[in-house]
Amino acid sequence: MEKNLRIQEGITRQTPFYLQVNGEQVIAYPGETIAVALLAAGWKMFRHTNLSGEPRGMYCGMGLCYDCLVTVNGHPNVRACVTIAQPGDIVERQI
Amino acid sequence: MTETLPSALTILGAGPAGIMAAYSAAHAGVDVTLIDDNPLPGGQYYRQSPPEFSFANSLDGKSGRDDAEAVLGKLDHPKIRTLYNTQVWGVFDDRSLALASGEQSYLLPSDKIILASGAYDRPLAFPGWTLPGVFGAGAILRMLKTQWVLPGKRILLAGLGPLQLALADALIKAGAEVVCVAEAANPFSHITELPKFWGHWDRLSEAWSYTATLRKHHVPLFYNHAIIAANGRDCVESARIARLDAQGYPIPVTERQYDVDTICLGYGLLPSFQLAAALGCELRFDESIQWYAPVHNRHMETSRPGIFVAGDVTDIAGSKVALLEGQVAGLTAAYQLEYLSKAELDKQLTPVFDELHHLDRLVKTLQTIYAFRPGLNKLAKDDTLLCRCEEITCAQAKQALAEGAADLHQLKLHTRAGMGYCQGRFCSVLLAPLVAEMTGKPLETVRPFTVRPPIQPIPLRVLAQGISQLIDK
Secondary structure (H helix, E strand, O other): OOOOEEEOOOOOOOOOOOEEEEOOEEOOOOOOEEEHHHOOOOOOOOOOOOOOOOOOOOOOOOOOOOOOEEEEOOOOEEEEEHHOOOOOEEEEEOO | OEEOOOOOEEEEEOOOHHHHHHHHHHHHHEEEEOOOOOOOOOOOOOOOEEEEEEEEOOHHHHHHHHHHHHHHHOOOOEEEEEEEEEEEEEEOOOOEEEEEEEEEEEEEEEEEEEEEEOOEEOOOOOOOOOOOOOHHHHHHHHHHHOOEEOOOOOOEEEEOOOOOHHHHHHHHOOOOOEEEEEEOOOOHHHHHHHHHOOOHHHHHHHHHHHHHHHHHOOOEEEEEEEEEEOOOOOOOOOOEEEEOOOOOOOOOOHOOEOOEEEEEEOOOEEEHHHHHHHHHOOEEOOOOOOEEEEEOOOEOOOOOOOOEOHHHOOOOOOOHHHHHHHHHHHHHHHHHHHEEEEEHHHHHHHHHHHHHHHHHHHHHHHHOOOOHHHHHOOOOOOEEEEEOOEEEEEHHHHHHHHHOOOHHHHHHHOOOOOOOOOOOOOOOOOOOOOHHHHOOOOHHHOOOOOOOOOOOOHHHHHHHHHHHHHHHH
16 A cells, blocks of 8 residues: 555645445545545556456546446446545445 | 527536636626536636645645636626536537436537537557556646646656646656656757747746756656557556657667656647537648647637637647637627627727737747657557557557558448547547558548547436437427
8 A cells, every 4th residue: 555645735635534445445535536546545457358358547537538447336337537436435446 | 308498608618718718708798508527617727626625725726827716716607607517428409419417418409609628638559558557648637736646656757748847847846756758859850940939938937947847856858759668567567768760750779668657648639529520510630730620710610600619629729828719709609699799899809819819829839849740650569459448459450451441430340449438539549540551541531430429428327318308309
């Protein structure tokens, strides 16, 4: 786990909460996207592709490329980069 | 699909161009509907941090741009109705826009439309470009300046244009280790262009301060270099760059390798022209970006009367030009809706046209220096994916072209390239040069994929609900 990717200087975040990601607890702060919470935890790979099984993560970061797809609370193919994390979210990396 | 009250003027995109278009038209008396798929206005340039974050300097939460509060404040106008978190997924009955928000679909009949849908990062296909840890520059900018999280620890930036210098500066100041910046252009080979920066002192001092940050932190800045490969198993572990020859082809003996966990690609922007195409607006081939953009006249009107474009969706020229083009489009729409006389329109437009003219020389200079070079289209190897979504390799595309596919549409039917989630936004610009090369046609005659609804993927349940209501109607 990498703890120092969140910038601290000049910014105050609210009380963090946990996401459950493939059974593990991942910290998220209110307002963060699911993608950013995963990346801040040091997880760059979000899924394997259906065809060749190659690894993918966030790429365009603006909701256009659909490479950052994850399953959220049972809904598959949710764009992690534009989806705000909510307390108690159960996220499955599609691997 | 619920049909809502008709809109006199609908503006798509709440970035610099869309905000100024909305304000200009609303100020003249027009009832404006402004739509954006983000939760907050601002676009990429004035992108705001989530309201849950608080800042020692409140401007930091509003993109940090000096004029952010003034520009965003223009949306506090009784004549502007804003619909955020709303996607436009289709066009029906000539100019009724199909919207999706949450679980709902709406049909919004619109009289005049201004498209201010901006641009997205140009993809560059090279071995390893689909690995996790390879990000578009926009993704990194958004992480850094609105989510306040570094994308990684050791970062290599590769791209084309001055924006990556700004990004390198921001990453270093936020504590990341930037190992090098590979700039594909060589500004010094355009020495005759440099005097054209005369008078644009703010731009020059900005560029100077960014390169000063790089020097201070001993970050090498290689001109005339491009990324040629990313390596790693589950995510990026290293990156290779090489010097480019005059045409932009990498020279093998000049390769350098860096151990990195993150690669930032900033090879310029491509206009998000999909909605313009769906509305039947004519596209032109732009020499500087080597791709398509909607045609417009001086008043920002497209080939279709009453449909306008403004900002990066048509001229990749940055926020200052976008703000001005937004004013031109908004005022002209107000004139067409008879809220302004011709004399009032001309009076209000004169200073805006003057400013656009002043900026035009700078924009043209930057477009010349940072023009996309053909060699950058040749970095893919046979097993490199050109279509990320459907996982179509360069070799598969070549084979389909050898078997007779003669344009992008036929290539799509042969291979499925372009049929995936991104709707061809990323692969079209990578496949087109291959089509041109294999068929012997000039690139400017290879047309992009036909745009069809849904323009952005939406959940089937939302689409099904929309279609059943459309049939009922």
